[in-house]
Amino acid sequence: MSIAIIPARGGSKRIPKKNIKDFNGKPLIAYSLAAAKASRAFTRVFVSTDDDAIANTAMQYGADDILRRSNSTLADDYATTGDVMQDALQQLTVREDTKDLLSLVCCLYATAPLLQAAYLSRAASMFKEMKAADASLAYIFSATGFAFPVQRGFTINDGKLSMLFPECMQTRSQDLSEVFHDAGQFYFAGGNTWLAKAPVFTERSVPMNLPRYLVQDIDTSEDWIQAEFLHKALMSSMPAHSENAG
Template sequence: MRAAIIPARGGSKRIPQKNIKIFCGKPMIAWSIEAALQSGCFDRVIVSTDDTAIAAVAKEYGAEVPFIRPQELSDDFTGTIPVTKHAIEYLESQGETYDDIMCIYATAPFVQPKIITEAYEQFKNSQADYCFTATNYAAPIQRAFKLTENKRAKMFNPEQFNTRSQDLEEAYHDAGQFYWGSADAFKQLKPVLSEVASPYILPRYLVQDIDTPDDWILAELLYQALTANGNLDKQ
């Protein structure tokens, strides 16, 4: 059996009510719920939340909310893997055993049902503990620099200053959409960004962090442009 777990904590500070704020016509969390349902991959699609308003919206769009997440797993410092572990163990306490789990973020409006399915196939074929979405950096990370106390530039890797861009190794980062994994991997709290995981590489135009009001505006504009050009399936 397979389940999708969508962590959706209340109390967002930078974007109030972020998980249920309207994004391109729907509550933000609705995009993740509908993508999971439309993929046909899951026996259950479950939202883990501590917030009754989020729970109500989640149910409206077809997800289940079989429990309210405990407060000790709902602070600013609890990661998604412990939250997913809690959901798996709750289901097990109800007599349900799951082999494969997908933890999908509530703020992932660019996630596509087809990508969920393809990533699952990659996960099973790779025999990895996890498969997660990733994309490459737009610029070489070896050329990154920081600002000093007196507002000067200081490279993190100054030895790479004269290396040609094409000779630098390409780097990738977590795209923040979802993590496929075995139930055992989540329960053991295995780290995702490690050699136990197989990254599913997304094009950069499908990746957008949404952490600030400016991010939100950019994400809506990008979503509208991608759907208008046929590069993103409407749900």
């Protein structure tokens, strides 16, 4: 069995009710649910939440079932994705066939409206093939490249600039290595990996590189506005992919 679990708590501080806030005509979480369903990569799609409104919205937009968080600390500002995934799987292993359940589990973020179903399908196939060839594989996760060389970055403290890598200040951009970061969309692993809360960013994990135009962090109001612009542009330029993106 291949399943997806979408963590979605109700206590977002910077953008209140973020996971179900209207995003270009639909609740934000609806896009992740649509992509998961369109990918045909999962037998079932669950949503882990502490919030009634999120639970109701998730079921309305295609979730197969809701996993209520075991305690309030799993919905506070300090709970990690690993904590939430472990809790969800512990609940599922009580009521489901453990052997089937633990083969492939995807953590899919609710805040990924640009996500394309094709990448979920590809990542699922990639995980199965690579895991069969190398049992030590931990995760396959979404990643993307920084838009500007991080080696030329700097901080500003009390109005004063400080280069992060002074030795790269005069280096041409084309001579600097490309640097990547977590895209914050999906993470595929075996169920036992999630239950053990194994770290994601190690040599045992493999990133799937996504185009930058399909990635946007959504933590602030400015992020939200930019994500809506990107989504509208994507829908107008790629009509054939509209269903996949929600």
